[in-house]
Amino acid sequence: MHSSPSGPLVIVGAINAYSAMQAELAGHQALYLSGAGVANASYGLPDLGITSLNDVLEDARRITAASDLPLLVDVDTGFGGAFNIARTIREMERAGVSAIHIEDQVAQKRCGHRPHKAIVSLDEMVDRIKAAVDARTDSNFTIMARTDALAVEGLNSAIDRAQACVAAGADMIFPEAVTRLVDYQAFCAAVSVPVLANITEFGQTPLFTQTELGAVGVAMVLYPLSAFRAMSQAAERVYKELLSDGHQRHVLELMQTREQLYHTLGYHEYEAKLDALFNAAANPSTPLSTTTSDTEPPLVLAKRGTQHD
Numbered sequence: 001m002h003s004s005p006s007g008p009l010v011i012v013g014a015i016n017a018y019s020a021m022q023a024e025l026a027g028h029q030a031l032y033l034s035g036a037g038v039a040n041a042s043y044g045l046p047d048l049g050i051t052s053l054n055d056v057l058e059d060a061r062r063i064t065a066a067s068d069l070p071l072l073v074d075v076d077t078g079f080g081g082a083f084n085i086a087r088t089i090r091e092m093e094r095a096g097v098s099a100i101h102i103e104d105q106v107a108q109k110r111c112g113h114r115p116h117k118a119i120v121s122l123d124e125m126v127d128r129i130k131a132a133v134d135a136r137t138d139s140n141f142t143i144m145a146r147t148d149a150l151a152v153e154g155l156n157s158a159i160d161r162a163q164a165c166v167a168a169g170a171d172m173i174f175p176e177a178v179t180r181l182v183d184y185q186a187f188c189a190a191v192s193v194p195v196l197a198n199i200t201e202f203g204q205t206p207l208f209t210q211t212e213l214g215a216v217g218v219a220m221v222l223y224p225l226s227a228f229r230a231m232s233q234a235a236e237r238v239y240k241e242l243l244s245d246g247h248q249r250h251v252l253e254l255m256q257t258r259e260q261l262y263h264t265l266g267y268h269e270y271e272a273k274l275d276a277l278f279n280a281a282a283n284p285s286t287p288l289s290t291t292t293s294d295t296e297p298p299l300v301l302a303k304r305g306t307q308h309d
């Protein structure tokens with residue numbers, strides 16, 4: 001993942017495969033799988049370190065199968081000790097993920113924008129980074145260190161941690177819950193690697209613009225749950241109004257049309273392919289045809305166990 005010369009790289013959360021396709025179609029260049037998003041949307045759970053590696057992997061695989069854009073995945077605290085972290089890295093590589101971020105909260109983690117966070121020692125965080133870097137087999141796979149220390153121990157401690165993580169091999173730094181542009185500037189000046197700003201809504205960080213963040217040296221701006229929050233709000237209105245109004249006429253403007261859906265999915269291309277297959281099968285001169293009469297279904301599309309002899 002690289003920042004563009006025109007400003008910070010924008011990384012957008014994709015809650016599922018379809019959202020990833022929508023983001024790609026809108027012109028985005030990098031995707032994010034949010035740990036909170038996996039917990040909330042896929043499991044109906046809060047972002048408190050309840051989900052497992054496999055839960056996150058399953059969603060990651062669905063997204064990498066649907067879009068070729070680089071995917072940054074939130075692996076929380078790495079899902080265990082050094083060997084678990086190594087396994088996390090290898091599995092993420094295998095799933096076609098481009099980058100992960102791993103944080104210095106205790107395993108019993110919280111959302112980065114909530115009070116009462118606790119962090120592990122600097123040494124333990126450095127060990128997490130070393131384990132991740134050591135496990136990497138693809139040199140292009142990016143390991144981003146996230147520190148939650150700012151809210152817990154203050155700026156100096158957070159910068160110390162960022163520098164220690166870079167020394168241990170982290171490729172990028174994610175300072176969490178930053179409240180001032182000057183603090184982003186301090187992080188960017190203190191480390192030689194790209195710094196990410198997490199501009200999540202309704203949290204501790206003001207909604208700084210990409211221009212403001214770029215001006216203080218931020219290389220990447222993350223919107224982890226923006227689309228998910230909008231989808232959720234729209235869904236809530238639809239669910240309520242179907243009961244209160246007895247119809248959906250007033251919420252149609254919140255909905256994507258069938259045509260927009262099909263455009264995003266490439267539905268018509270799939271259908272054309274299917275038509276071509278059937279047409280080819282109906283024509284005995286084509287190699288696809290294995291049927292004995294025009295009325296029988298082609299063998300290639302027949303259900304298992306229903307094939308004709």
Ligand SMILES: C[C@](O)(C(=O)O)[C@H](CC(=O)O)C(=O)O
Binds near residue numbers: 036111
């Ligand atoms: C980035 C984050 O880790 C996530 O899981 O998406 C969350 C986002 C949020 O809760 O708004 C975090 O900042 O902790």
Ligand SMILES: [Mg+2]
Binds near residue numbers: 034074076
């Ligand atoms: Mg998270």
